[in-house]
Amino acid sequence: MKILIIGGGNMGLTFARSFLATHIVIAENMFILEKSIEKAEELKKQQIGSIHGEPDNYVSEADLIILAVKPQDSRELFARIKPFVDPQQVVLSIMAGVKSEDIAESLGTKKVVRAMPNLPAQIGFGMTVYTSSNEVTRIELVTVQNLLNATGKAIYVEDEGMIDAATAISGSGPAYVFYFMQKLIESAVSMGFAKSEAEMLSYQTFRGAVELFNKYDFTCQEWIDKVSSKGGTTEAALNKMQAHTTGYHFKEGVKAALDRARN
Numbered sequence: 256m257k258i259l260i261i262g263g264g265n266m267g268l269t270f271a272r273s274f275l276a277t278h279i280v281i282a283e284n285m286f287i288l289e290k291s292i293e294k295a296e297e298l299k300k301q302q303i304g305s306i307h308g309e310p311d312n313y314v315s316e317a318d319l320i321i322l323a324v325k326p327q328d329s330r331e332l333f334a335r336i337k338p339f340v341d342p343q344q345v346v347l348s349i350m351a352g353v354k355s356e357d358i359a360e361s362l363g364t365k366k367v368v369r370a371m372p373n374l375p376a377q378i379g380f381g382m383t384v385y386t387s388s389n390e391v392t393r394i395e396l397v398t399v400q401n402l403l404n405a406t407g408k409a410i411y412v413e414d415e416g417m418i419d420a421a422t423a424i425s426g427s428g429p430a431y432v433f434y435f436m437q438k439l440i441e442s443a444v445s446m447g448f449a450k451s452e453a454e455m456l457s458y459q460t461f462r463g464a465v466e467l468f469n470k471y472d473f474t475c476q477e478w479i480d481k482v483s484s485k486g487g488t489t490e491a492a493l494n495k496m497q498a499h500t501t502g503y504h505f506k507e508g509v510k511a512a513l514d515r516a517r518n
């Protein structure tokens with residue numbers, strides 16, 4: 256299977272490296288189109304496939320074209336590659352906010368898969384939500400699912416609107432987690448821990464909680480109840496957070512991400 260990745264940035268390279276590491280694709284069948292001359296030169300040293308600065312016939316030969324440029328660069332990209340895109344090719348876009356219909360119209364193909372991955376895909380712990388147009392066959396969709404699984408977990412949704420929801424939850428989500436980790440680190444430092452100790456306390460607490468959640472079949476509320484005792488320290492913290500409607504404000508923040516994704 257020949258794969259063309261357009262955009263050799265964070266996400267494009269994450270995909271390329273994951274496909275190679277899991278042996279789903281060999282370097283001889285990987286093509287990367289990268290506009291930036293400096294980046295392209297750097298990529299050529301890395302043996303992750305053939306690196307190109309301009310679209311050409313190799314675009315038409317790819318079984319799958321992955322669009323991994325910033326949404327604001329999509330118009331220019333569509334104009335550059337359209338002459339080489341075959342209507343039967345499957346196009347997988349990970350660009351936030353660019354609709355399947357827009358991609359299909361701009362490139363003259365009906366086979367469009369839209370996916371929303373996230374940053375932990377870099378280490379195989381990604382979460383991707385994806386959807387596809389009706390013209391993508393079952394076999395093509397299984398191929399895409401296998402590729403996405405190389406970067407972590409992937410779930411399919413029928414409704415394209417859920418891609419915007421996934422952008423707000425799992426796409427932006429790692430930043431929310433880092434935000435909470437940062438606040439816990441700042442609190443620990445203000446209480447007298449050295450920064451390195453504070454980072455370890457925060458990291459190991461998050462990791463431990465996530466592993467517990469993974470291992471046993473309890474809800475988050477059940478875990479909160481297990482940590483808290485009547486009149487204790489955890490209850491004091493949670494009461495204070497509730498009095499400041501922290502949970503409400505957090506959800507409002509996530510909603511702002513959804514609004515931005517939709518617009």
Ligand SMILES: NC(=O)c1ccc[n+]([C@@H]2O[C@H](COP(=O)([O-])OP(=O)(O)OC[C@H]3O[C@@H](n4cnc5c(N)ncnc54)[C@H](OP(=O)(O)O)[C@@H]3O)[C@@H](O)[C@H]2O)c1
Pocket residue numbers: 261262263264265266267288289290291294323324325326328331332335349350351371372373374426
């Ligand atoms: N980063 C994330 O966590 C994340 C999560 C989910 C989805 N996404 C989506 O993934 C996409 C890529 O994000 P990223 O963080 O990987 O961006 P990035 O690091 O900026 O990579 C994009 C690359 O594409 C190049 N490029 C721009 N126009 C091009 C063209 N016409 N032909 C070939 N290459 C072109 C850019 O070159 P220049 O630098 O010269 O412009 C840049 O090297 C975005 O649409 C984003 O919405 C990202």
